[in-house]
Amino acid sequence: MDHPKPLYYDDMKGKIIKAIVLHKIYKKTQIKKHLNLSDKIFKEHFDQLVKEKIIFHRGYSVYWVNRKIKQAYTEYSEEVEASNIEHKNDPKQGDIIDWLRTQNDDFEDHFYLSGEKFDLFLRSIINHATSEIVIVSPFVGQVDNINRLMFLDKKIKRKLITRYPNPDNRSLFNEILAKGIEIETPETDFHAKLQLFDNKIAIVSSYNFDKYSASKNWEAGLVTISPKVIAEIRESINQLTSRASLN
Structure with a gap:
């Protein structure tokens, strides 16, 4: 891998970030529904990401990920996908x-x-x-x-x-x-x-x-x-x- 694994990529906070960056789900209630989490667990991890300024409120219940983290997740996920394709039976x-x-x-x-x-x-x-x-x-x-x-x-x-x-x-x-x-x-x-x-x-x-x-x-x-x-x-x-x- 050319790009290092991004912060929180494999844990619950990472799933929240992926929902926004990769799945393009921007509303808080829809992110929670997508991840199927309890109110308590979702709030704990979501609030921590806000506190760390990894995600931020854009108005109308919409949340975005800061540019540096978004780029890291996008580049790493593309590299993972390319690696997966390369290792499959690939009749190019x-x-x-x-x-x-x-x-x-x-x-x-x-x-x-x-x-x-x-x-x-x-x-x-x-x-x-x-x-x-x-x-x-x-x-x-x-x-x-x-x-x-x-x-x-x-x-x-x-x-x-x-x-x-x-x-x-x-x-x-x-x-x-x-x-x-x-x-x-x-x-x-x-x-x-x-x-x-x-x-x-x-x-x-x-x-x-x-x-x-x-x-x-x-x-x-x-x-x-x-x-x-x-x-x-x-x-x-x-x-x-x-x-x-x-x-």
């Missing part, structure tokens, strides 16, 4: 469905993910596509998953379907195009968030490839390998992109 160059079964074999056609599990799964599946990735995301920003797309093998066809860039985003779009990613900007207003991988796995989710989904919002999605559903999603995307393109 094989079929993406085979890889998916190493991650979750307890489903038939669909399964649901949320919070940290969704975030980690999305990062991983981007790295395991072998032929094509199609991303439908109304909003785009300079975030890790965009960087992952840009630095994939150029043999992998990559398409990003998003809204037309504002002046602040134009340089990012130019950088994305320079990395060989096709960008399409439909004339139709859209709010859907869809991801297709090798035309074999699709995700329908709340996730935008921007800073809010990447670091602030709690996101969730449904993963499917159903050929019928994937064909319908593909057709919807084709209809959306039938009118305009940036390149």
Whole structure:
């Protein structure tokens, strides 16, 4: 491990910090419910974290973790996840469905993910596509998953379907195009968030490839390998992109 284990990572205080940083649960009552703790135990550990200025009140019952601790937890959890993936049976160059079964074999056609599990799964599946990735995301920003797309093998066809860039985003779009990613900007207003991988796995989710989904919002999605559903999603995307393109 390149990063040291953060303070309180494996104890009850660490679970509270993880709920905020990794699961993006910011309200005190929701954190307690998520951890399923008694009032007494939760109050003891929560109040201690406040006293130590590790977590702080942002108003409207919302709590945040101080920047240094948040960064430590984020970096360490990503490193742990990368290590776990590396030690699994990882058919990187094989079929993406085979890889998916190493991650979750307890489903038939669909399964649901949320919070940290969704975030980690999305990062991983981007790295395991072998032929094509199609991303439908109304909003785009300079975030890790965009960087992952840009630095994939150029043999992998990559398409990003998003809204037309504002002046602040134009340089990012130019950088994305320079990395060989096709960008399409439909004339139709859209709010859907869809991801297709090798035309074999699709995700329908709340996730935008921007800073809010990447670091602030709690996101969730449904993963499917159903050929019928994937064909319908593909057709919807084709209809959306039938009118305009940036390149």
